[in-house]
Amino acid sequence: APRVRIPHLQQMKERGEKWAMLTAYDMYTAAIFEDAGIPVLLIGDSASNNVFGNDSLLPVTVDELMPLVRAVSRCTRRPLVIADLPFGSYQASPEQCFHTAVRFMKEGGAHAVKLEGGIEMVPQVRKLVSCGIPVMAHIGFTPQSEHQLGGFRVQGRGEDGARLIEEARALEAAGAFAVLMEMVPGAVAAQITAALKIPTVGIGAGSDCDAQVLVWQDMAGLRTGKLPRFVKQYADMHGLLQKAAREFAEEVGAGTFPGPEHTF
Ligand code: KIV
Ligand code: NA
Incomplete structure (x- = not known):
């Protein structure tokens, strides 16, 4: 099968076909998920916890994520491979964001990048898109801002829902190819999904998103202990x-x- 590309994800939205995305950080899992038909793989900064053993996403670096991105892109042919930009590697300026994204594409072989943030990331998204780098935007609960947000909590409740919709619209207008929403009320995610032409990807955002993503170790029951409510363990x-x-x-x-x- 040919490489999954952004127009395919767009066409799936137009046809109402939902798709699944998983994280992957190494060769075997990436190859297995490709065989299982997963069209999009994310090398998440969640590798900080799930690979490197940190207790938050904040410490993981571009240099640590790079070999994981390379492994996943090297051993897959079909999935779209997205590299997550880690904390501190893109927020300072569109130029910083551009340099980090270019590294993930040139050294890592990624096809696209993901970054966290709303309106304030519009300049970054514009810069990447103007340089031919596809961007997935991540809004709602953004774990790299856990200290600012006061912990892991649902975002976009009540009046904040309108702000989230505005953010999603602004990111679409800036050229993002998809918007990922984490821990957002299902009704707000549904409204955003209906409002946007580009696909939405949910995690803890209800069933109306165009796609769903989970961290693979959560999905497959490798991680134990108390799991977020949005996780389902399939093994x-x-x-x-x-x-x-x-x-x-x-x-x-x-x-x-x-x-x-x-x-x-
Ligand atoms: O880093 C990650 O795994 C993510 C997903 C939870 C979307 O950003
Ligand atoms: Na992430």
Whole structure:
């Protein structure tokens, strides 16, 4: 199948076909998700927590994300590969944003980038788009601003809903190819999805968005403990891997692995 490109996502919106997006940070997961037909893969700055073991998104750097972007783009042929711009790598100016995005495309092989923010990011979005770099905008709860926002909480409730709609419209007008909405009331996300010509991607934003995204370790049940309400676990990867590791250790302990068939 040919590479998924932005016009395909646009056509899916026009046909009312919903699509799924997942994060991916390495070769095997990216290849598996491609085989499963996932059209868009995101190397999220959520790698900060889910790969590098930080307890927030803030510490992860462009240099840390770069090899993950390269791995995903190298081993996939069909999905659109989006690199997430990490905290501090684009907010200062459109020029800073441009240089970071170019690195992810030239060194990482990404096809597009994602950045967090509303009206204040319009100059960044315009700059990238004018240089041929497709941008997905991320609004609503924007985790890189967790300290400013006062923690993980739903955005766009009540009167803030109108502001969110204005932000989405401004980002579309600036040239964003899609708007991702995180932790937004379903009714507001539905209104934005109806108002925009470009696709919307939801996470904790109800079922009316044009697409849905989840962090793969959440979706596959690798991460355990208290999960956000918007997560659905489609597998028990944690249990599966733990069982495999335990059995391996048991067999080594018992002397039953390696067997004759594994021995030269
Ligand atoms: O970094 C990430 O994984 C994201 C998704 C939650 C959309 O931004
Ligand atoms: Na992110």
